[in-house]
Amino acid sequence: MRTETGQVFKLKDYKPTDFVVERIDLTFELDPRETKVISRVILHRREGVAKDVPLVFDGDELTLDGLQLDGSDIDPALYDVTPDTLVIRGLPESAPFEVTVSTTISPETNTALMGLYRTNGVYCTQCEAEGFRRITYFYDRPDVLAVYTVTIIASKDEAKYLLSNGNYLGGGNYDEGRHFAAWFDPHPKPSYLFALVAGDLGLIEDTFTTMSGREVALKIYVEHGKEPRAGYAMDALKRSMRWDEEVYGREYDLDIFQIVAVSDFNMGAMENKGLNVFNDKYVLADPATATDADFANIEAIIAHEYFHNWTGNRITCRDWFQLCLKEGLTVYRDHAFSADQRSAPVKRIAEIRLLKAHQFPEDAGPLAHPVRPESYREINNFYTTTVYEKGSEVVRMIRTVVGAEDFRKGMDLYFERHDGDAATIEDFLACFAEASGRDFKQFSLWYSQAGTPSVTVSTDWNEAKKTFKVTLEQSLAPTPGQSRKAPMHIPLAYGLILPDGSEFAGHPTGKEAADGVLHLTRRRQVFTFTGVPGRPVLSINRGFSAPVNIAMEQSTADLAHIARHDSDGVARWQAISEQATRHLVEASRLARDGRNLPSARDLADILVATAADDSLEPAFRAQALTLPAESDIAREIGSNIDPDAIHAAREAVLSEIARAGLAVFSDLADGAPKGPYSPGAADAGRRALAGIAMNYAAIAEGSPARAKAAFDAADNMTTLSQALQVMTQNFPAAAETRQALDTFRTRFADDPLVLDKWYSLQALAPGAGTRARVEELLAGKDFDRTNPNRMRALVGAFTSGNPTGFNAADGGGYRLLAREVVDIDKRNPQLAARLLTAMRSWRSLEAERQEQARLALVSIRSAGNLSADVSDIVDRMLA
Numbered sequence: 001m002r003t004e005t006g007q008v009f010k011l012k013d014y015k016p017t018d019f020v021v022e023r024i025d026l027t028f029e030l031d032p033r034e035t036k037v038i039s040r041v042i043l044h045r046r047e048g049v050a051k052d053v054p055l056v057f058d059g060d061e062l063t064l065d066g067l068q069l070d071g072s073d074i075d076p077a078l079y080d081v082t083p084d085t086l087v088i089r090g091l092p093e094s095a096p097f098e099v100t101v102s103t104t105i106s107p108e109t110n111t112a113l114m115g116l117y118r119t120n121g122v123y124c125t126q127c128e129a130e131g132f133r134r135i136t137y138f139y140d141r142p143d144v145l146a147v148y149t150v151t152i153i154a155s156k157d158e159a160k161y162l163l164s165n166g167n168y169l170g171g172g173n174y175d176e177g178r179h180f181a182a183w184f185d186p187h188p189k190p191s192y193l194f195a196l197v198a199g200d201l202g203l204i205e206d207t208f209t210t211m212s213g214r215e216v217a218l219k220i221y222v223e224h225g226k227e228p229r230a231g232y233a234m235d236a237l238k239r240s241m242r243w244d245e246e247v248y249g250r251e252y253d254l255d256i257f258q259i260v261a262v263s264d265f266n267m268g269a270m271e272n273k274g275l276n277v278f279n280d281k282y283v284l285a286d287p288a289t290a291t292d293a294d295f296a297n298i299e300a301i302i303a304h305e306y307f308h309n310w311t312g313n314r315i316t317c318r319d320w321f322q323l324c325l326k327e328g329l330t331v332y333r334d335h336a337f338s339a340d341q342r343s344a345p346v347k348r349i350a351e352i353r354l355l356k357a358h359q360f361p362e363d364a365g366p367l368a369h370p371v372r373p374e375s376y377r378e379i380n381n382f383y384t385t386t387v388y389e390k391g392s393e394v395v396r397m398i399r400t401v402v403g404a405e406d407f408r409k410g411m412d413l414y415f416e417r418h419d420g421d422a423a424t425i426e427d428f429l430a431c432f433a434e435a436s437g438r439d440f441k442q443f444s445l446w447y448s449q450a451g452t453p454s455v456t457v458s459t460d461w462n463e464a465k466k467t468f469k470v471t472l473e474q475s476l477a478p479t480p481g482q483s484r485k486a487p488m489h490i491p492l493a494y495g496l497i498l499p500d501g502s503e504f505a506g507h508p509t510g511k512e513a514a515d516g517v518l519h520l521t522r523r524r525q526v527f528t529f530t531g532v533p534g535r536p537v538l539s540i541n542r543g544f545s546a547p548v549n550i551a552m553e554q555s556t557a558d559l560a561h562i563a564r565h566d567s568d569g570v571a572r573w574q575a576i577s578e579q580a581t582r583h584l585v586e587a588s589r590l591a592r593d594g595r596n597l598p599s600a601r602d603l604a605d606i607l608v609a610t611a612a613d614d615s616l617e618p619a620f621r622a623q624a625l626t627l628p629a630e631s632d633i634a635r636e637i638g639s640n641i642d643p644d645a646i647h648a649a650r651e652a653v654l655s656e657i658a659r660a661g662l663a664v665f666s667d668l669a670d671g672a673p674k675g676p677y678s679p680g681a682a683d684a685g686r687r688a689l690a691g692i693a694m695n696y697a698a699i700a701e702g703s704p705a706r707a708k709a710a711f712d713a714a715d716n717m718t719t720l721s722q723a724l725q726v727m728t729q730n731f732p733a734a735a736e737t738r739q740a741l742d743t744f745r746t747r748f749a750d751d752p753l754v755l756d757k758w759y760s761l762q763a764l765a766p767g768a769g770t771r772a773r774v775e776e777l778l779a780g781k782d783f784d785r786t787n788p789n790r791m792r793a794l795v796g797a798f799t800s801g802n803p804t805g806f807n808a809a810d811g812g813g814y815r816l817l818a819r820e821v822v823d824i825d826k827r828n829p830q831l832a833a834r835l836l837t838a839m840r841s842w843r844s845l846e847a848e849r850q851e852q853a854r855l856a857l858v859s860i861r862s863a864g865n866l867s868a869d870v871s872d873i874v875d876r877m878l879a
C-alpha cells in the first residue's frame with residue numbers, strides 16, 4: 001500500500017516522457033503467491049532529450065528480479081531501484097533499445113484489488129488508474145501508448161481460460177500440466193487499459209455483425225452455474241454495439257469482445273481494451289434474483305464500458321486531470337442510450353435526482369473540485385460524481401448550446417482528428433468550436449470552476465403593455481482553493497405557459513435567447529418578451545438544461561399550472577418536485593422548532609391526482625410519487641441540519657398523502673403486471689408504480705399486512721424486495737418483518753449478491769437503533785469484510801443512505817465508520833476512502849452532531865499509517 005507522502009500532482013506541470021515506448025511484450029507465469037512477470041519494452045529517447053537523462057519507470061510495492069538492456073544484464077551501478085521507482089542511466093542516445101524487467105508478484109495477498117489479484121480463485125487485473133505499476137516497472141501514465149503482446153502461462157487445473165486484450169494469437173500445452181495462450185492487441189493503448197484474466201469460469205457466447213459486415217465473437221465469463229444469469233448482459237451488449245453504430249457511426253475494431261464478471265471489485269466495471277472486467281453485480285441478473293433497477297443498471301454499465309472503446313480507448317486522456325474527457329463523455333453517451341431504450345423523460349428524471357442527491361452535495365462541501373481538477377494527491381479519489389455526472393451534464397450543455405446537428409459534427413471531428421491520441425479538454429472543445437463556429441472560452445469555465453451556480457430568477461408582468469420581463473442573476477459560492485469566480489455561460493431551456501395552458505411562441509429580443517434557451521452569460525441579464533397575450537408562467541431550466549440551483553418566488557398556483565400544462569414531461573415533474581421540496585423544507589423547520597406542521601393537503605391533492613391519471617406513464621407517476629429523500633431536504637435547508645426533525649416531518653407528510661389517497665393507492669398497489677416477468681421499461685414502470693403505491697397504502701393502514709402478503713406471493717425479486725422494503729422502512733420491529741427477513745436470508749443463503757440486499761435493507765431502517773443492528777451484522781461469523789460489495793451493502797448503505805441512523809445524536813454512527821475506515825484501509829485503501837466520503841457534508845449538521853463528526857474524523861487522522869487515499873480525504877474534510 002502506498003502511504004501518504006504529501007506529494008501533490010499539478011495539471012500545469014504536465015511534461016511528456018523522456019523516452020518513447022514503441023511496444024511491450026509481457027509474459028506471465030501465474031502462481032497465487034509467486035507470479036513471474038517478464039516485461040520487454042522497446043523504446044527510444046525522445047528527440048531533443050539530452051543523453052544523460054535517465055529512464056524513470058513507476059512501480060508500487062515491487063521487487064525487481066532482473067534487468068537487462070538488449071538481452072544483457074545491466075550493471076547495478078547504472079540503475080537505482082526502490083519498490084516504487086526504477087531509474088536506469090546510460091541508455092542509448094538515439095537508437096531504439098529493449099529493456100527487460102523481471103518482477104515477482106503475489107496476486108493472492110493483493111487485497112487492494114489493484115494490479116493483479118485473485119478473486120474466488122480467478123486471477124484478474126485492475127490497472128486504472130495506477131495499478132499497472134503494481135505488476136511491473138513501466139511508464140504507468142495514460143499518454144504512453146504502446147502495442148501489447150501478452151503471453152500467459154498457468155496450470156490447466158487452476159486456469160482453464162487465459163485471457164488478455166486484443167485478438168487471440170494462439171496457445172497450447174506447456175510443461176507439467178501447464179498451458180499457455182498469447183494475445184496481440186494491434187491498437188496502441190495506455191497501461192491502464194491492460195487486462196489479464198485467468199481461471200476456471202463458465203462461458204456464454206454469441207456473435208455480432210458490425211456495420212461493415214465483420215463478425216465479432218462475443219464472450220461473457222461468469223462463475224460456473226451462473227451462465228443463465230448472463231443473458232441479459234449479452235443482450236444489452238449487442239444493443240449497445242448497434243446503437244453506437246447508428247447514433248455515432250462507431251464500429252467495433254477487434255475480432256473478439258470479452259466480458260468477465262468477478263465478485264471482488266472496487267468499482268462498477270472497467271473498460272480494458274477488448275476485455276472488460278465487471279463487478280458481477282452489473283452482469284448477473286434473472287427475474288428471481290435481480291430487481292428492475294439491477295437490470296437497468298446492467299444495461300447502462302454494459303453500454304458505458306462498451307462505449308469507452310471509442311471515448312476512452314481509441315481516444316484516451318493525456319493525463320489524469322483530463323479524466324472527465326472520457327468519463328463525462330461516456331456517461332453522457334450511456335445516458336442517451338438508456339433514454340433511447342427506455343422512456344426518455346423518466347430516465348432524465350432519474351438522472352436529475354441522482355445528480356442533486358450526490359453531485360450537488362459534493363460540490364457544496366469540502367470535497368468540491370472542478371470537473372477537471374487542477375491538482376490531486378491521490379487520483380483514485382477523483383473518480384467522483386463531479387467528474388462523471390457533472391462531466392456528463394457539461395457535455396449535455398455543449399449539445400444544448402450548439403444544437404443536435406453541430407454536436408454530431410463536433411463528435412465526428414473529434415473521432416477523426418484524435419483517433420489514437422491522448423487528448424485534452426481543450427482538444428475536445430476545439431472540435432465543437434470548429435463545428436459550430438462558436439467560441440467556447442467562457443463555456444470552458446464549467447471545467448475549471450467548482451461549485452453549483454445559483455441563478456436567481458425574477459419576473460415582471462406588465463398587463464397594460466403585455467410585456468413579460470425575466471431577470472436572471474447568477475452567483476457561485478467559493479469552493480476549496482477558489483475564492484473568486486467569473487460568470488459562466490448557463491444555458492437555460494424555458495417555456496412561457498399562457499393562462500389557457502398553451503405555450504407562448506415568441507422569443508425575447510436579442511441573440512442570447514434562441515431555440516427555447518436563455519443564454520445567461522453575464523452576472524445579471526434581463527430578457528423581455530413582448531406581445532404576450534396574458535400573464536404567463538415561466539417554466540425555467542426545463543429538463544434541467546443546466547446543473548444549477550434556481551431560486552425563484554413562484555406561487556403554488558403557478559407551479560401547479562406548470563405541473564398540469566408544461567409540454568415537457570420533465571418540467572412537469574420538476575414543478576411537482578419543487579412543490580414537494582418546499583413543503584418538506586417548511587415542515588422540517590417547524591418540526592425542528594417543535595411547532596405544529598402545516599397541512600399537506602395541496603401537495604397530497606396533486607400527488608393523488610397524478611397517481612390516478614391513467615394518461616400518464618406509470619414510471620412517470622412512480623417518480624412523481626417518490627418524495628424528495630431526507631438527504632434532499634437536508635441539502636435544501638443547507639445548514640444547522642437536524643436529521644431527526646427532517647425525518648419526522650417527512651413521515652408526517654407521507655402519512656397525510658397516504659391517508660388522502662388510500663383508495664387510489666390501494667388500487668394501484670395491485671397493478672403490477674401479471675404473467676411472465678419482462679425486464680422491459682413498460683413492465684418495470686408498472687411495478688415501480690405498484691411498489692410505491694403499496695408503500696403509501698401500508699402507511700395509511702398502519703400495518704405491514706399488505707406488504708407481507710405481497711412478499712409471500714411475489715414471483716420476482718423486484719416485488720419481493722419492494723415488499724420487504726416497505727416492512728423494514730415502516731415497521732422495522734414488527735414480527736412480520738423479522739419473519740420476512742429470516743425467510744429471505746434462508747432462501748438466498750448461497751447467493752451473495754442477493755444477500756447484499758438483505759444487509760442493505762436492514763442498514764437503511766430509520767432510527768438511532770439501527771446502528772446496533774449494523775454492529776450485530778458486522779460481527780456475524782460469515783460476514784466478509786474483504787468483499788467490497790458486502791461492505792458497501794452494509795456500511796455504505798448505513799452511512800450514506802440512513803440519515804437518522806448514521807447521524808444519531810450520540811455520534812455512534814460516526815465512530816462506527818471511523819473504526820471501519822481505519823480497519824479497511826489496511827487492506828483496501830480505495831474502498832476505505834470511498835466509504836469515508838459519506839461524511840462529506842458534516843459541516844452542515846447542527847452543532848452537537850458536527851462536534852461528534854469532527855471528533856471521529858480527527859480520530860481517523862490520528863490513526864497511524866494511513867494510506868494516501870484516506871489521508872487525502874480526511875485532510876480535505878477537516879481543512
Ligand code: 0A1
Pocket residue numbers: 126128129266267268269270271304305327383
Ligand atoms: N473507468 C471505469 C471506472 C474505474 C475506475 C477505477 C477502477 O479502479 C478500481 C475501476 C474502474 C469506468 O468508468 O467504468
Ligand code: ZN
Pocket residue numbers: 304308326327330
Ligand atoms: Zn467510465
